[in-house]
Amino acid sequence: MDSSKLRLIASALLIGLCGHAQPASAQFAEKPAEGPTAADKETARNLMDLGRAKFDEGDYEAALDAFQGADKIMGVTSTGLWVGKALEKLGRLVESRDKLLEVARIPQSASESAILREAREEAAALQLDVADRIPELDFVIEGLLEPARPTIRIGESVVPLNTLHLPRKVDPGTHRIVATAPGHFDLKLDVTVAERERQKVTLLFRPNGEPITPPPEPEPDTGPNRGDEGMSGLMITGIVAGSVGAAGLILGAVTGGLSLAKASSAKEGCNDNICPPNPDQESDRDTSVTLAHVSTTGFVIGGVGAAVATVAFVMELTGDDSAETRPDEAIRVTPLFGPGFVGVQGVF
Incomplete structure (x- = not known):
C-alpha cells in the first residue's frame, strides 16, 4: 500500500474519531483562477x-x-x-x-x-x-566497438539511446547530425529530407585509439537500510502515539469506573430516581458527571493515538520514508479542546 492511501486512511480515522478537526486544505483552498x-x-x-x-x-x-x-x-x-x-x-x-x-x-x-x-x-x-x-530518419550504426555507447544529436536535440533503432520524426529541411562515442572519432553530417520522405542515415564510427570506458553499471536497489540510523521518525511517531493512546485508554477506563461508582453512591436512598435533598449525594452526582467527561476524553485520545500508531507502524513496515525525507509533511497530531468537545487535528 502506498503512502497516499495510508495518508487517506489516517485522515479518515481522525475524522471518524473526532469529527471536530478542520482539514488544512479547507483553510488554505486556492481561489479559482479568474478568466481573461x-x-x-x-x-x-x-x-x-x-x-x-x-x-x-x-x-x-x-x-x-x-x-x-x-x-x-x-x-x-x-x-x-x-x-x-x-x-x-x-x-x-x-x-x-x-x-x-x-x-x-x-x-x-x-x-x-x-x-x-x-x-x-x-x-x-x-x-x-x-x-x-512529416518525414523520418532511420539510423544505421556501424563500426562501433563495445562497450562504447553513442550519443546522437539532431540539431540541439539528443536522440534517446533506447530509440536509435526506431524511425525518428523530423521537420522537412536540412538537419545537422552530430554523433559521438568514447574511443571513436566524432561524426558530423548534414542531412536534407523532404516531406513524406523516409531516409536512411548510416553512421560509420572509426576508433581513435583512446581507451573505451564502459558505461557505469546501475547500482542494485537494496531498499532502505536503516541499520545504522537508529529509529526512524515514523517509528518514533508510532511509539509516542501508541504510548499516548494507551495512557488515554487507561485514563478512560479508570475514570469511567470511578464515575460509575460515584453515580451508584449518589443513588443510594433514592426511590425511582427521586432523591431527597442530600449535599453528599449532590456532590457525588457532580463528581460522577465530571469523571464521565474525563473518561470520554481519555477514550477519544486513546482511539486517536492507536490509529496514528497503527498508520505509522504500517508505513514503517512498508518502507515508506517520505515523512523523513520531507519534514514538512511528517505526521503531526495536535489535541483540540473547547467548550463541549475534545478532538485532534493532524497532518499525514
Whole structure:
C-alpha cells in the first residue's frame, strides 16, 4: 500500500474519531483562477486580426508571433488553430501537429460558440494531413566497438539511446547530425529530407585509439537500510502515539469506573430516581458527571493515538520514508479542546 492511501486512511480515522478537526486544505483552498478581462479579450482580438493580416501577406513568422500572443491570453480552439496553421506554413510540421492535436482535444463545453466548435473540427482534420507529411530518419550504426555507447544529436536535440533503432520524426529541411562515442572519432553530417520522405542515415564510427570506458553499471536497489540510523521518525511517531493512546485508554477506563461508582453512591436512598435533598449525594452526582467527561476524553485520545500508531507502524513496515525525507509533511497530531468537545487535528 502506498503512502497516499495510508495518508487517506489516517485522515479518515481522525475524522471518524473526532469529527471536530478542520482539514488544512479547507483553510488554505486556492481561489479559482479568474478568466481573461475585457482588456485581455480586446488585446487578443487585435492580435488575431494582426496575425491573419500577416498570414495573408505570407509573413508567417510575424503571424505566428501574433497568434501565439492571442493564444496565451485566451487558450481557446480558434486561437490555437491559427498557431498550428502558422507553424505548418513555416515547415515546422512536428510542432504544428502537436499544437493541432492539443486543440482537437480541448473538451467541448455546452455554451461554446459555433466558431470554437468548427475550429476544433478543422484542427482535428488538419492534424491528420500534417502527420502524413512529416518525414523520418532511420539510423544505421556501424563500426562501433563495445562497450562504447553513442550519443546522437539532431540539431540541439539528443536522440534517446533506447530509440536509435526506431524511425525518428523530423521537420522537412536540412538537419545537422552530430554523433559521438568514447574511443571513436566524432561524426558530423548534414542531412536534407523532404516531406513524406523516409531516409536512411548510416553512421560509420572509426576508433581513435583512446581507451573505451564502459558505461557505469546501475547500482542494485537494496531498499532502505536503516541499520545504522537508529529509529526512524515514523517509528518514533508510532511509539509516542501508541504510548499516548494507551495512557488515554487507561485514563478512560479508570475514570469511567470511578464515575460509575460515584453515580451508584449518589443513588443510594433514592426511590425511582427521586432523591431527597442530600449535599453528599449532590456532590457525588457532580463528581460522577465530571469523571464521565474525563473518561470520554481519555477514550477519544486513546482511539486517536492507536490509529496514528497503527498508520505509522504500517508505513514503517512498508518502507515508506517520505515523512523523513520531507519534514514538512511528517505526521503531526495536535489535541483540540473547547467548550463541549475534545478532538485532534493532524497532518499525514
